[in-house]
Amino acid sequence: MTRTLRTATLLVHQGRDRDPATGAAVVPIYPASTYHHTAGKPGEYDYARSGNPSRDQVEEAIALLEGGVRGFAYPSGMAAIGSALALLKSGDHLIAPDDLYGGSYRYLSTVLPQQGIEASFVDVTDLEAVAAAIRPRTRAIFLETPSNPLFKITDLRGIAALARERGLLTLLDNTFMTPLLQRPLDLGIDIAIHSATKFLGGHSDLLAGLATTADPEIARRLKFFHNAFGAVLSPFDSFLLSRGIKTLKLRLEAGQQGAQILAERLQAHPAVARVYYPGLEGFAGRDLHFSQAAGAGAVLSFELKERKGIVPLLERVQLPIIAPSLGGVETILTHCWSMSHAAIPASVKEQLGIRETLVRISTGIEDPEDLWDDLEAALAP
Numbered sequence: 001m002t003r004t005l006r007t008a009t010l011l012v013h014q015g016r017d018r019d020p021a022t023g024a025a026v027v028p029i030y031p032a033s034t035y036h037h038t039a040g041k042p043g044e045y046d047y048a049r050s051g052n053p054s055r056d057q058v059e060e061a062i063a064l065l066e067g068g069v070r071g072f073a074y075p076s077g078m079a080a081i082g083s084a085l086a087l088l089k090s091g092d093h094l095i096a097p098d099d100l101y102g103g104s105y106r107y108l109s110t111v112l113p114q115q116g117i118e119a120s121f122v123d124v125t126d127l128e129a130v131a132a133a134i135r136p137r138t139r140a141i142f143l144e145t146p147s148n149p150l151f152k153i154t155d156l157r158g159i160a161a162l163a164r165e166r167g168l169l170t171l172l173d174n175t176f177m178t179p180l181l182q183r184p185l186d187l188g189i190d191i192a193i194h195s196a197t198k199f200l201g202g203h204s205d206l207l208a209g210l211a212t213t214a215d216p217e218i219a220r221r222l223k224f225f226h227n228a229f230g231a232v233l234s235p236f237d238s239f240l241l242s243r244g245i246k247t248l249k250l251r252l253e254a255g256q257q258g259a260q261i262l263a264e265r266l267q268a269h270p271a272v273a274r275v276y277y278p279g280l281e282g283f284a285g286r287d288l289h290f291s292q293a294a295g296a297g298a299v300l301s302f303e304l305k306e307r308k309g310i311v312p313l314l315e316r317v318q319l320p321i322i323a324p325s326l327g328g329v330e331t332i333l334t335h336c337w338s339m340s341h342a343a344i345p346a347s348v349k350e351q352l353g354i355r356e357t358l359v360r361i362s363t364g365i366e367d368p369e370d371l372w373d374d375l376e377a378a379l380a381p
């Protein structure tokens with residue numbers, strides 16, 4: 001399969017769309033941990049940590065979808081992030097967004113320092129602030145855009161150009177957009193990373209991570225670490241992920257439509273102070289977002305005017321599951337303060353504008369009118 005096919009087609013057919021041995025319409029789950037070495041010589045596969053046909057399918061898929069030379073599948077998004085950051089070594093310095101996803105913040109602020117790698121958390125939407133944070137030992141810039149949960153938009157082309165000029169590696173967590181809406185490697189980013197647990201898997205039944213790069217030398221180093229460290233996606237989970245990827249376009253487009261409707265109605269609701277969604281007219285960063293992405297996505301946040309409204313909202317709302325995740329076929333409502341961003345100290349959250357009154361919604365594929373009826377009832381005085 002080649003990248004000349006359009007994304008919707010690639011999502012369905014991926015790198016391989018049938019079993020070469022039998023013609024079966026689905027690549028089988030190969031649970032084998034090892035492979036026969038005929039006359040003592042390894043064939044295409046020798047041991048499952050180094051390679052497995054089920055995993056190859058999703059690794060080829062992410063490389064094709066993002067325009068990478070090779071893809072890597074991990075057992076979680078955090079394993080993908082940690083494995084990509086293993087390209088750094090003791091003494092290196094890293095720049096990351098000040099409003100990073102809580103789990104990534106925890107990894108960068110606690111685990112990496114133990115390995116002698118220091119991270120500075122800066123407002124990456126400000127190119128001058130990023131340039132000012134570069135030190136002689138800076139080796140990489142880690143990004144998320146839109147940021148989560150406040151949807152700050154970072155100029156990917158601008159950061160990529162600055163990083164190239166200064167010889168820095170760039171990594172982007174593309175979980176919120178997926179390759180359907182944003183293709184970071186085309187914009188000059190070195191490594192695209194996903195928590196495939198979210199939209200790519202799409203059914204809240206799987207934990208997985210993916211990474212890809214267009215640079216053969218970076219791919220070689222990621223491949224070496226993947227096998228050496230062994231954080232590889234299992235064959236069964238690879239099958240589930242491949243199946244989820246096939247319907248990404250339908251799911252994400254439906255969720256995005258619902259998110260737009262909810263964002264506009266929430267904005268007009270008397271209990272709501274503010275809505276964060278790049279699809280809204282006049283939203284800060286909207287033009288920049290649409291200069292590098294093809295859609296606003298299916299996640300939005302809103303802030304209630306009053307703190308006392310949060311508990312009744314969480315008690316009354318019926319349709320969404322209330323949970324720290326996103327990207328499922330079902331709508332997921334997250335109280336970021338206590339869930340997705342619990343790992344960030346309260347004072348830092350307050351400084352960043354992540355308030356206790358903030359709620360995030362990942363819109364699923366339900367009828368948006370039902371979602372609105374449910375939310376409106378839960379928000380009633």
Ligand SMILES: Cc1ncc(COP(=O)(O)O)c(C=O)c1O
Nearest residue numbers: 076077078101173175195197208
């Ligand atoms: C933006 C983002 N990146 C990474 C992760 C971590 O992914 P996982 O839970 O698959 O390890 C998450 C999880 O919520 C996330 O939202």
